[in-house]
Amino acid sequence: MTKQVKTLDKKQPSRNKSLTVMVLYPARMSAYGDQGNLLALKHRAKLHGYDTKVVLHKPGAKFDEKVDIILGGGGQESDRSAVLDDLSKIGPKLKKLADSGTPMLVICGMYQLFGNYFLTQSGDKLTGVGIFDTYTEDNPKRLIGNIITKSDKLGLLIGYENHSGLTYFNQGQAALARVKKGAGNNGRDRTEGARTSNVFGSYLHGSILPMNPRLTDELIRLAAVKKYGEFSPNDRIDDSLTEKARRAAQKRSR
């Protein structure tokens, strides 16, 4: 018992190691459990020995470039149009951060807007940030249900999808994972999500990070290496509960 406490102590935040997490448009682009991603990131960073500072970026506010990880979530169509102006302003800055290796995770609505464009059902073309070489077309039929995908690097990614946009890749764009059960990017090519440098996009909520700690750890590792030049993971984290939740989720029908 004492031993365990000591190990944990070593990993408690110390020497002011800290990661700044930015959440893009928390009021507008946050749906279906996006809160869980921030919670999991904070929880997991602490276990690895990092404090977290959270910055909320709202439309029209000054963009703070001193960030280590960026999160973005989903939203309704009206929310999407409400952030579009600001997104076009901060787009080049986001791109620069992406090029320099800043890890980001964008889900659903923000994943779509990190591509080249989003085509609404009424034919409006909403310009995206263009970090992913993708485009999304809104579709009358929604893709809804439990989803399991497999990533070579991160293993099984488990979650729930609910989107009407169908996302397609231009040549050379890498997917985040392959669909094992569910629809994924467009229900056709078995790809799910996208990855460009250290930016991850996905349709999985559920929420994705608490249910998929390897992805959470990867974001933290990338951020830590970029900021401190090294990352020594806490390899004594007890993941038994997460494993059981993952097993239960995998057994659920679509």
Next chain:
Amino acid sequence: MKNITKIAARSAKLLTKAKGSGGSALPGLVIEKLEPDFLSRTLANLPHGVAVVSGTNGKTTSTKTVVELLTTAGLRVFTNPTGSNFTRGIASAVFCEIEKSGSFHFDIAVLELDEAHAVHFVNKVAPRYFLLLNVLPDQLDRFGDVNTTAGFLKTVAKETTNGVVLNANDSLLNKVRSGDKVVHFFGYDSNLTKLFSPDNERPSSDNKPINPDVVLKKISGKKVVFNIGETTLQLSGAHNALNSAGALALVKVILGREFNAKKMLRALSNVKPAFGRGEVISVNGKPVELVLVKNSAGCRMSLAAQNNEQTATMIAINDTPSDGRDISWLWDVDFTALKNVACVSGVRAYDMALRLQHDNIAVGSIDTNLRRSLSRFISDNSSSNFQIYCTYSAMLKLRKYLGLVAQVEKAL
């Protein structure tokens, strides 16, 4: 009603009884096929017509409230049993009533309808009144997104002939409002904004200023103050206080000049929680409260309403279609109001436990088996009262299991 329809519906009723399935929709299905205008004809003859109650959260309790207030005012009120809010379920209920008493002598029908069923219903029967409590993200696995839900409700508002009652504080209000309708409102005073939407950064709807008919002005414990007077509720939580304002506003529209505020507020103080919605069941002399949770907004309000630290807590999360397949909303709720949770159960027990772990809340036992978990929970002798937060299908099962050890009102 034609004789042939009657005979066929009777047989269907007997058949369901014999099968013991408890499904009440079959007679209604038969009636729908044989006599499609049966429901609209029967309900159209009611002197005050039909009032529909819908919205994301609080339908069952608010319907119960409206029924009790109107009954106190002297009206004979027909209502649909909880859970049978399909159009054919209502046809079944009307048929059973006619069978029971030989006629359908009511002044008004007050019907609880979920958002999608309400659209089907108004295609058959135009309601005279419509109370819409709120529009929140819920059942997105079924409806896709909340704008679809709002679209359903707009149709219902459009078809309503006499009085539409809306929540003045609902952020999706404009999506529901139909321009040419006379609309009545209920709402809360601006001093309560923090209570109802603590982190609401959404611009509030850009309506012209609204003067609600009934305004909730103050809540202290179970004592509530409205612009039309004050009363003490048996229902707990701010959400129930606001929904009571909605019920009062609807009753005010229905009764018009006959509305007696004092009498109605007194009747409101007698309304007890509905089936599984904060319903308290006594087990071995100790109160066990069943709290239905199905989306983040409702769960947040229910957690805010609980204030007794001596209460032992159990949470049961299922993910069947009636619960909502997507349980992501658990991550949008702050559970820190709970100091610890004795038992976590349901098909997604481990997801729930993982969620609580992220809020640093101690969990006693995790067991996906509801029955085992429940008996462990209520056999804990150190607690004097118990509360169970549960999704819909878990609630039905838990209630059944509680019925084996305690006297419980028969499930409809």
